[in-house]
Amino acid sequence: MTTQMKAVVVPEVKAGWEVRERPVPEPGPGEVLVRVHACGICGTDLWMAHGVLSFREFPLFMGHEGVGEVVALGAGVTERRIGDRVGMPMMQKRCGACDFCREEHPNSFVTAGNCASPTLTGVNVDGALAEYMVADVGGTVLLPDGISYEDAAPTVCAGYTTWAGIRRADAKPGARVAVVGVGGIGHFAIQFAKAVGYHVIAVTRSPGKHALARELGADDVVADGAALKEIGGADVLLHTSSSHAAAIDAMTGLRPWGKLVLMGLAEDEMILPALPLTTHSHQIIGSAHNGMEYLAEALDIVARGQVKPMVELFPLERVNDAYQRVASGDVRFKAVVTF
Incomplete structure (x- = not known):
């Protein structure tokens, strides 16, 4: 497997989005390495890129509407297999140790907002606007066979x-x-x-x-x-x-x-x-992401053809064009970057 990958970087507030070379990350215990095939751009990404929301220092490595294929497993992973098609929503992992987590709540936006130290894909850890990303296995969802990566990506956040x-x-x-x-x-x-x-x-x-x-x-x-x-x-x-x-x-x-x-x-x-x-x-x-079961349901409905996301596709090399079109409100209705 290659050791270098291309990833989208936001170098500073309101700067143009760039593509740079970075090392391919390695999955740790309980994690999977995913070869990303598509990632949507969300309004939350713009708020972070514009400094309206701040969770970590620039440069930013964002993307929480990512989908792809599992290509490596960290130690102890049994829930996923090589070749699984998965989505990686924003809420990836709770800390498991704070007072809120002691109440054993499921992954949701409520957990993201109340856990003392949540792991949030593309927010406080590197996201899916890259050729590869690592995720906690519990922060992935299996994609149904009937859904394309291009349709699954915006469903992972906006559809969810x-x-x-x-x-x-x-x-x-x-x-x-x-x-x-x-x-x-x-x-x-x-x-x-x-x-x-x-x-x-x-x-x-x-x-x-x-x-x-x-x-x-x-x-x-x-x-x-x-x-x-x-x-x-x-x-x-x-x-x-x-x-x-x-x-x-x-x-x-x-x-x-x-x-x-x-x-x-x-x-x-x-x-x-x-x-x-x-x-x-x-x-x-x-209401936002109220539990992973609702994401699974949403993906199934899209897979059955009952809902069709309206997307504009952009190859990785045109990611800054995608950002500019989303920021100006010209995209109807979701920009999806393909890898």
Whole structure:
């Protein structure tokens, strides 16, 4: 096996992304070495590259939407075999020793946010924007046979987030589900919600996305909460946009006992309308990666062809082009780097 690999480097805040030579890492006990075949670029990657979120010093070696093939096993690994196709989501390993970990919670974003020292792929350890990466075996998930690497990569984070939020909402069969924002997460949300039989309403102020939302499976498309209310409202709002204000506006159309599921990252403050929140008995649910079982379910749904990620593919040599297009909002809807 080669001893050198190409990896994506972010040398400093808001700098262009570069490809550099690095040594191929070696798997330690309980770890696997993965030959990466594809890795998506997530909005969280931009926040780290722009210094909005900071978990380690620059240069950064990011990527938490990686998928590939296991090519080497560390000591003691029995759960994976050479040749297994796997995904590597962000939450890789909990410390196992802190007060939170003593409660024996499963891998999830809640664990990532509460464990004293979690291992987070592409966040505080090197990620999958490289030809090879190592991961704790418990931080990998097997890919179903029917899914391509290009489709699996964005499902490992954006699709996972979306499906976990839908499962968390626990809506009744035939419920009216509104998706606020039609982007990297939103385009997944429309398709997942439709795949399980909900009446899906897309909420977007972008006229150019109305026809696309219908193609993705939306039964109705509206511009705001007032229009949502006018057509009958929604039992569940899935907030997938980069604006909390859009979610608050959409709550105008949230039915009594309805749920708002927050899964989109946004920088604006969220000021809730207290009176309707109380009088309508609304629920506000924070949701991201709620457990690896939901990732496995999401991958299976995509593998069956019920959901199709919309991706733009970029070879490794064009990773800076991919970054620039994501940063400018020009990608519809996920940029995936291939190796």
